[in-house]
Amino acid sequence: MTVLENINTTDAQTHVDTLNPIAQKPANEVFNTSSPFFAAMQTKIFQSTEHTPPVTTFDFGEDDLTRLILWAASAGLPQDMFGAKMKRAMYIFGPSGCGKTMLAEAFAARTGRSVFSLQCSEETTVSDMFGSWKLCGPDGMKWIYGKVCQWARQPNSILLLDEFDQLHPQVQMGLNGILDGKPIVLDQTGERITIAPGCLIIATGNTNGRGSAGGNGGSAAIYKGTKKMNFASMDRFNVMYVTYMDQSREAKLLETEAKVPAVMATAMTTLAAKIRANFIGLNEDAGSGGMAFQFTITTRNVLNWGMNFKLLVMMRKTPEEAAILALRTTVLDFAPKDEADAILSTWSTIVG
Structure with missing residues (x-):
């Protein structure tokens, strides 16, 4: 089974060997929760890499953890389970400092998933995300893969798009293909990268994509630089509102x-x-x-x-x-x- 089109056989075999989980453990144990809802649930654990966040103390709320497990399950379903494709992207929004990024990283750490983080801003371009040619000393010009391509080549990994609502809508639209699970085609190099199995996308923001900063319609005026997202981009995400702990x-x-x-x-x-x-x-x-x-x-x-x-x-x-x-x-x-x-x-x- 070939995961990437333009890599050598050794690379392809390495990817194939890392597709399967190394263990399955009780969800209560993995996420350190006493909620009875997770008592009979098994969670897949993958081989950690240098891109896997370290495990830290984290208190998962039952609703948040349920949504994350539902989202992660979409990546491992049999192709014929449903007639339609499930969304594999999650948009988490809520006020500053409430733990959105920490939530994503804690989930990845407990399950061994790699995380490729991209800090979004008004200045972020499509080239920043996918890659570009750069002058590398005596080696001359070299193609440097962006975080999106690095993520696509690592099975069971998470692409974390931080502050996604800071991106200009036309730049967000440049991600619609990967949100749909389509291969990445790099016109600059002629390379075609098929997204590796098990890959997931999570985006975070302070607003709900329509200019509201809270679950009750709070003002987004205090979050400078946030944009109203294109509906076509929003439509490709599941969504989760998180706020401060009780x-x-x-x-x-x-x-x-x-x-x-x-x-x-x-x-x-x-x-x-x-x-x-x-x-x-x-x-x-x-x-x-x-x-x-x-x-x-x-x-x-x-x-x-x-x-x-x-x-x-x-x-x-x-x-x-x-x-x-x-x-x-x-x-x-x-x-x-x-x-x-x-x-x-x-x-x-x-x-x-």
Whole structure:
């Protein structure tokens, strides 16, 4: 079975040998979840490569994990299982710092899949994604494969398109062929690359592709550079909205990852929840019960707040001083003064 058209026999055999999983394990064990829904489910584990992310602590929510397993299953179905083709691309959107990229990488790490990440921006071109000729010293001009072609040549791998809603729609349209599973034809080299078996695509963004930043229609104005996606591109994706963890899960994460005492973890996540309730990037009517914020504190920043707090206490700051200084250092000094004052006032109320 030939996976790529223009590679030698040894390369082709290498690809064929890596098609099958090296193990199948209970999903509860693989994803470290106690949810009974996954108790009888088996998960395929593939041979890891230098492109496989390291396994880290990650708390998979049941709904998110179910959708990811459903998405991954599409790559291994028998060709005749359905009369129509299943989508093999997933678009994950949600507010900044809620763990979209981490979710994709954690899934890949637990299942041994390689990840080829492409950071998208307004400046990204089709050549950046697929490849181009480059001058390579004494070797002269050499064709350098882009992340899309590297992904297509590695079985059971994931192409991760970060900040996909930053791409210009016409550049997004250049990916429609691979979203449909069609071979890649490189006019510059005459090469035709058939996408290797088991390959999947995941894209992340802050908006839903139509200018909304949240599941409830939050404003996308705070996410500069995001574009309204072409419907033909959107139509090729399954979709998943993710947002910040609920308070109990986030507090537990603070305790385990940042070594923050339980009482302080509860206080920190309480403040984060109150800020997010007024964040216009999540809800268009944010501030209806108070002040509308263009600023929020992400899960990424909650963790860093906790770690900075821990280090400041070790430096002999009082817990009260350490909490405020750590919050300011981590993120709060980015906020407009009126919002920062309101947040500090709320913090005083929480800690008493």
